[in-house]
Amino acid sequence: MSTRKRYWMMKSEPDAFSIDDLERVGTEPWNGVRNYQARNFMRDGMRVGDGVMLYHSNCKVPGIAGLATVASAAYPDSTQFDPKSHYHDPKATPETPRWFLVDVAFERKLKRLIPLEEIKQHTDELGEGFALTAKGSRLSVFPVTAAQWKLLLSLE
DNA sequence: GCCAACGTTGGC
């Protein structure tokens, strides 16, 4: 398997957890993801050192806010076992965990937020399958190709 | 705050 670094997009609502929060804490277990496709990308696709773009969703100006790196291999999300947690999953047990996460480490804020509105102007280059701009897509963790990464960063 | 699009659940 290739050892080349992979790239990812991860969404977060800035009211809940923003790039500034990530800068403050340095490294964060990316808990609370409860979508199988997103889980699979974290569990099966991510490796330490991979590049991450942090996207601010469900806010006044949605867009890409900063860069981070994958800082751990995937491991079970402990909030699934906690009955008091909003993310509790009664069907998950430590013996058979259902949800996995990775640690995400702050790298830098972008010089400016790249608004979704601008990203949409490059749909042709990004491709119709790009999850950020694909109609109806709500996926919160998904891969970004090297070419997409380069293009998006050129908008900074 | 609205609502379209989507994923999950559970009765049958």
Place this chain on the structure above:
DNA sequence: GCCAACGTTGGC
């Protein structure tokens, strides 16, 4: 295994 009902996401 179908599918209606429900809950969530997230742009606008």
